[in-house]
Amino acid sequence: MNENCRRVLSDVEAYLDGDLDESACRRLEDHAAACASCAGDLERLRRTIGTCRDAGREPLPVAVRERARAAVRRLLERDGMSGAYGRRKG
Ligand SMILES: [Zn+2]
Numbered sequence: 001m002n003e004n005c006r007r008v009l010s011d012v013e014a015y016l017d018g019d020l021d022e023s024a025c026r027r028l029e030d031h032a033a034a035c036a037s038c039a040g041d042l043e044r045l046r047r048t049i050g051t052c053r054d055a056g057r058e059p060l061p062v063a064v065r066e067r068a069r070a071a072v073r074r075l076l077e078r079d080g081m082s083g084a085y086g087r088r089k090g
């Protein structure tokens with residue numbers, strides 16, 4: 001996982017808070033398509049969250065949001081960088 005990967009995962013976290021726009025969401029999909037180390041993880045996340053188009057239309061259920069957020073955090077922690085990106089919301 002590199003700097004780019006971590007930024008994408010941070011974007012996912014913002015997305016889970018409901019403030020990621022469609023272009024940022026598309027960046028996630030582009031990264032998943034281009035990055036072998038993230039592809040599997042992001043694909044799982046996307047299956048949890050739904051597609052970007054769906055996400056823009058209606059807010060995520062709290063349970064889904066929490067599950068996806070926990071998954072993102074696990075990925076960041078696995079990389080040993082949770083401290084550097086530990087900016088918490090809520
Ligand atoms: Zn990546």
